Amino acid sequence: MKKIIILFILISFSVNAQETKDYSKQVATLDSTIETLYSVISGDKGVERDWGLFRYLFHKDAKLIPTGKNKEGKHMARYMTPDDYIKSSGKWLFENGFHEVEMSRQTQTFGNITQVFSTYESFKNKDDKKPFMRGINSIQLMNDGERWWVINIYWMQESKENPIPEAYLPEN
Numbered sequence: 001m002k003k004i005i006i007l008f009i010l011i012s013f014s015v016n017a018q019e020t021k022d023y024s025k026q027v028a029t030l031d032s033t034i035e036t037l038y039s040v041i042s043g044d045k046g047v048e049r050d051w052g053l054f055r056y057l058f059h060k061d062a063k064l065i066p067t068g069k070n071k072e073g074k075h076m077a078r079y080m081t082p083d084d085y086i087k088s089s090g091k092w093l094f095e096n097g098f099h100e101v102e103m104s105r106q107t108q109t110f111g112n113i114t115q116v117f118s119t120y121e122s123f124k125n126k127d128d129k130k131p132f133m134r135g136i137n138s139i140q141l142m143n144d145g146e147r148w149w150v151i152n153i154y155w156m157q158e159s160k161e162n163p164i165p166e167a168y169l170p171e172n
Contacts, residue, residue, distance in 0.1 A: 037139070038102055058149065065079055066080075066155055102119070103170050104119040116140075121133075136156060137153055140152045
């Protein structure tokens, strides 16, 4: 019985410690929020991601929306919650390594809403010189007066048929 009580106390302490992590600096500014978004999904093979921090970035009703072509060649969008993303991609990120790096950003703000077009490159290892993928994240954010929230991320990968336009690439 003592072992069960001690185990219960340890589990309770662990849960409470996770709930009290202070992520406020990561969402204090637009820049810190975007930087955290990229860094939290990035890591070498075998590196566990901080999914608590990932979830913290998103508004409770947020969606992650990848686009692309289905098997029939028709353009489609898939709607996921942050937890859906973790379930569908978390294992792959851990097993393969993935670093998403922002190359360029265009930002538009009106009141407390902001739309960011963020061009990215993806690498399996942080030391890779050539990306295996590029694309654009369309990130909608809201500032509620206390912090920034990711409302949606809607993204598309670059393809031969649809290269990233020069306007969204870094200036030379």
